Amino acid sequence: MLDIIVKFLFSVIRVSTPLIFGALAACITKKAGLMNLAIESMMLASALAGVLVSGATQSLLLGMLAGFAAAIAITMIISYAAFVMKCDLYLTSIAMNTALVGGTVFVMFLATGQKANTAGSIASLSISSWNIPLIKEIPILGDILSGHNILTYVAFAMIFLVWFMLYKTKIGLRIRSVGENPNAAESVGISPRRIYFLSFGLSGFIAALGGMYMSMGYLSWFARDMMAGRGFISMSAMNIASGEPVSAALAALMFGSADALSNYMQMGKFPSELISMFPYVCTIVLLVLMSAVRTVKAAKQKQP
Amino acid sequence: MAEILRMENITKIYPNGFMANKDVNFVVNEGEIHALVGENGAGKTTLMKILFGMEDFQGGSMLLDGKPANISSPLDAIDKGIGMVHQHFMQVPSLTVAENVTLGIEPGKGLMFDKRIAARITQEISDKYQLKVNAGERIADLGVGLRQKVEILKALVRKCRILILDEPTAVLTPQETEELFVQLKALKKDGIAIIFISHKLEEVMELCDRVTVLRHGRTIGTDVIENLDPAKISRMMVGRDVILEIEKEPAQPKDIVLTVDDLKYRNAEDVMTVDGISFGIRSGEIVGIAGVEGNGQNEVAELVAGIIKPAGGTIEISGKSIKNKSIRKIREMGLAYISEDRMVYGCAANLPIRENIMADRIHSKKYRKFGLFTDTRKINREIDELIEAFEIACDDRSQPVRMLSGGNIQKVIVAREFSSGAHLILANQPTRGIDVGTTEMIRKTLVRKAREDGVATLLISSDLNEILEVSDRLLVMKDGQIVAHFQDASKVSTDLLGEYMLGVRRMTPEEMGDLV
Numbered sequence: 179m180l181d182i183i184v185k186f187l188f189s190v191i192r193v194s195t196p197l198i199f200g201a202l203a204a205c206i207t208k209k210a211g212l213m214n215l216a217i218e219s220m221m222l223a224s225a226l227a228g229v230l231v232s233g234a235t236q237s238l239l240l241g242m243l244a245g246f247a248a249a250i251a252i253t254m255i256i257s258y259a260a261f262v263m264k265c266d267l268y269l270t271s272i273a274m275n276t277a278l279v280g281g282t283v284f285v286m287f288l289a290t291g292q293k294a295n296t297a298g299s300i301a302s303l304s305i306s307s308w309n310i311p312l313i314k315e316i317p318i319l320g321d322i323l324s325g326h327n328i329l330t331y332v333a334f335a336m337i338f339l340v341w342f343m344l345y346k347t348k349i350g351l352r353i354r355s356v357g358e359n360p361n362a363a364e365s366v367g368i369s370p371r372r373i374y375f376l377s378f379g380l381s382g383f384i385a386a387l388g389g390m391y392m393s394m395g396y397l398s399w400f401a402r403d404m405m406a407g408r409g410f411i412s413m414s415a416m417n418i419a420s421g422e423p424v425s426a427a428l429a430a431l432m433f434g435s436a437d438a439l440s441n442y443m444q445m446g447k448f449p450s451e452l453i454s455m456f457p458y459v460c461t462i463v464l465l466v467l468m469s470a471v472r473t474v475k476a477a478k479q480k481q482p
Numbered sequence: 483m484a485e486i487l488r489m490e491n492i493t494k495i496y497p498n499g500f501m502a503n504k505d506v507n508f509v510v511n512e513g514e515i516h517a518l519v520g521e522n523g524a525g526k527t528t529l530m531k532i533l534f535g536m537e538d539f540q541g542g543s544m545l546l547d548g549k550p551a552n553i554s555s556p557l558d559a560i561d562k563g564i565g566m567v568h569q570h571f572m573q574v575p576s577l578t579v580a581e582n583v584t585l586g587i588e589p590g591k592g593l594m595f596d597k598r599i600a601a602r603i604t605q606e607i608s609d610k611y612q613l614k615v616n617a618g619e620r621i622a623d624l625g626v627g628l629r630q631k632v633e634i635l636k637a638l639v640r641k642c643r644i645l646i647l648d649e650p651t652a653v654l655t656p657q658e659t660e661e662l663f664v665q666l667k668a669l670k671k672d673g674i675a676i677i678f679i680s681h682k683l684e685e686v687m688e689l690c691d692r693v694t695v696l697r698h699g700r701t702i703g704t705d706v707i708e709n710l711d712p713a714k715i716s717r718m719m720v721g722r723d724v725i726l727e728i729e730k731e732p733a734q735p736k737d738i739v740l741t742v743d744d745l746k747y748r749n750a751e752d753v754m755t756v757d758g759i760s761f762g763i764r765s766g767e768i769v770g771i772a773g774v775e776g777n778g779q780n781e782v783a784e785l786v787a788g789i790i791k792p793a794g795g796t797i798e799i800s801g802k803s804i805k806n807k808s809i810r811k812i813r814e815m816g817l818a819y820i821s822e823d824r825m826v827y828g829c830a831a832n833l834p835i836r837e838n839i840m841a842d843r844i845h846s847k848k849y850r851k852f853g854l855f856t857d858t859r860k861i862n863r864e865i866d867e868l869i870e871a872f873e874i875a876c877d878d879r880s881q882p883v884r885m886l887s888g889g890n891i892q893k894v895i896v897a898r899e900f901s902s903g904a905h906l907i908l909a910n911q912p913t914r915g916i917d918v919g920t921t922e923m924i925r926k927t928l929v930r931k932a933r934e935d936g937v938a939t940l941l942i943s944s945d946l947n948e949i950l951e952v953s954d955r956l957l958v959m960k961d962g963q964i965v966a967h968f969q970d971a972s973k974v975s976t977d978l979l980g981e982y983m984l985g986v987r988r989m990t991p992e993e994m995g996d997l998v
Contacts, residue, residue: 348588362572366586
């Protein structure tokens with residue numbers, strides 16, 4: 179029994195990693211006052227770019243750079259369309275998500291002739307796992323915490339980094355001020371548009387880590403639609419935490435637990451369709467609960 | 483004292499042809515508090531926007547410290563030592579005072595923001611001028627008075643030498659106002675020039691060293707406070723330029739239509755903006771309410787129209803209370819309303835003229851065919867008649883209202899309100915920002931409706947020509963109360979009216995007599 183629990187907790191961390199990246203990416207633009215609906219497409223693009231370039235060059239560094247470049251390119255296209263050409267940000271983001279679902283398969287087909295995945299046709303590189311010295315010796319805890327992919331540890335470090343960036347640096351102060359009152363920021367010489375570009379760029383960088391984790395860590399190939407809604411689940415994690423990085427990461431872990439649980443339940447007698455619904459039902463239930471709590475709180479504040 | 487700012491012959495014409503400033507001269511010295519007074523629409527705000535780089539101008543020149551200066555943007559103005567305290571605070575509520583004050587000029591090494599230095603800089607200046615702001619507090623937790631101090635701090639931290647305050651006391655309690663004045667005098671001692679925009683004469687008399695008066699976009703004059711008194715300033719502020727004569731026979735008031743009794747309204751900031759007013763209007767007469775804007779007239783209009791709910795008192799139309807009635811029910815009781823803001827309440831800008839006029843009557847059985855379909859032919863015929871009768875310049879009835887000029891938009895609204903069969907018309911600033919021709923048409927129609935159809939009319943206007951020409955009886959509002967009542971508006975002089983509007987005089991209840 180203990181063995182199952184340890185394995186379960188290990189897998190919670192494993193499946194939560196991309197959600198943490200996604201949620202942190204969403205937090206940054208949220209603090210600048212905008213929703214990043216295109217995290218899904220950013221992750222997808224970087225997952226594919228990482229696999230293709232690392233396979234072609236046999237260099238992990240170049241592969242990862244390509245992954246970052248792909249996601250940031252998407253953020254810049256969206257930012258240009260929305261903040262310079264004044265297209266609707268959300269429609270542009272949704273269009274980008276839809277385009278990339280097909281677009282990545284198209285590029286994969288051009289490169290490999292396959293439409294399902296790159297396994298076997300591209301010898302892409304992976305980011306290795308890491309056994310943490312000392313910690314891995316601790317019984318139980320060591321089995322849960324040690325031996326994850328390096329990017330998983332990066333994800334946890336990123337929680338702190340994003341928090342630090344938002345709350346301790348000049349740029350973080352500017353991002354938050356633009357998010358809350360762009361007019362006030364503009365009146366003291368801060369250009370909201372530049373802040374939007376910057377926050378989307380940073381958001382793309384972090385989302386790219388999540389994408390590459392999927393194709394170069396969690397799995398070692400790219401598969402069509404391999405994000406399977408993780409970008410959107412990350413956004414709800416961010417939403418529950420109203421953009422606070424630490425709480426958003428906790429919410430991401432919670433969704434990760436639901437996801438891991440559904441993996442385990444598939445081993446039982448439950449119909450798999452019902453189980454794969456589980457994380458999403460969790461999301462809806464949580465969102466409703468959170469907003470109910472907030473409404474009650476707000477009502478209480480009104481009558482002192 | 484050295485001259486710090488000179489604005490000479492400033493002329494500003496807006497793209498729509500409205501001349502907001504014409505040859506305005508304005509000179510400010512170091513270490514003085516200079517009042518810029520004038521009625522709403524006199525051009526004070528425009529002049530300050532020009533100074534702060536928010537608007538360009540067509541003629542004239544600006545000198546800072548005797549040297550020609552070109553101020554291209556608010557940032558440029560801040561760089562040149564000009565600070566502005568807007569009526570709407572430019573602040574981020576969830577951040578602290580120190581963070582707000584230093585936003586854009588954040589202290590700290592490299593990328594790091596040093597909260598402690600920010601707090602120290604802020605606190606030092608706050609303490610120096612006894613602004614009593616705590617640098618560590620969140621803006622969201624502060625009251626309006628302190629939030630205003632934060633705006634002043636923002637300007638001071640950026641080393642401003644000219645501080646513009648746009649009606650700073652409008653949002654303050656009397657105690658907060660007292661405190662602000664003490665602090666402003668301390669700033670003045672440090673050589674900072676303060677431009678104080680206001681139309682509250684008692685404050686100007688108490689605080690300021692010199693006064694410049696604007697009226698209809700022109701400078702009427704500048705003088706030191708010792709040579710002035712409230713009556714003099716009010717005569718400079720209030721005056722009539724063009725007189726559109728409207729011929730009308732004496733009113734023959736009959737049955738009482740509108741009764742307002744002890745009406746009270748408390749706004750979102752918890753201020754009594756309408757403070758126990760009572761009056762009545764009879765059929766066939768036009769009652770005007772004059773007053774400096776923001777003294778509760780607009781609230782009275784919205785209360786009678788049912789848009790906002792009173793905190794106390796009653797409103798009756800033809801003897802029936804409007805309490806708990808929907809706006810449609812109130813309109814069915816015989817009310818027509820020309821609202822102050824025609825684009826927000828008056829019309830649906832994207833809809834055609836036809837739909838805008840039909841909006842209040844499309845549910846009527848009159849326009850049904852076989853009880854189910856709308857009678858398009860009948861509707862079109864009536865709309866075309868109204869377009870002709872009210873001389874609405876348009877392509878045809880299906881033209882969206884937003885394509886029309888301001889005057890023609892107002893004509894569409896007036897056509898609807900005057901043709902609804904109402905016996906009580908509420909006209910709130912009916913001719914603001916509208917060309918002379920339309921203005922005359924609207925005024926004449928108001929008079930004709932009263933005389934020929936026996937409509938009771940309540941006219942609220944800050945245009946003195948209008949209020950004196952059109953009204954039969956005249957009420958004056960100040961601070962939410964009725965302070966004067968004239969039985970015959972045509973016998974009132976603008977000087978006298980101005981003194982009541984600005985609070986120099988006030989009638990006793992005996993002098994006012996019966997307000998019905």
